[in-house]
Amino acid sequence: MNQYLITAYDYTDAGALARRLEARASHLEGAHQLRQTGNLLFGGAILNDDGQMIGSMMVVQFESLETLNAWKEQDPYVLQRVWEKVEIKPFRQAAV
Structure with a gap:
């Protein structure tokens, strides 16, 4: 399995936070499923200075970047225009 670091930033328009909150339960359910299959190592929200x-x-592991991208394109945060910019980088967890 290949590991990847996903960093995704939300849209900044007036409705961005409302879209995030509306899609959040579905996104978290998908993350739970990824955790159950071993694809999600850990993840969470990026916060501004006001919290x-x-x-x-997210740090995830998939067989290939293509498999990761196929999952990403079905995530509620992509489908419901929460994430504006998504960066995916190869990652290797340190053995400590």
Whole structure:
């Protein structure tokens, strides 16, 4: 399995936070399923200085970048226009 760091930043328009909150339960259910299958190592919300959610980060593992992208395109945060910019980088967890 290949590991990846996903850093995703939300849209900044007036409705962005409302879209995030509306899609959040579905997104978290999908994350729970990824955890059950071993694809999600850990993740969480990126916060601004006021503690408001402005993005997400996840460390995941998939067989290939293509498989990861296929999953990503079905995530509620992509489908419901929560994430504006998504960066995916290869990652290797340190053995400590």
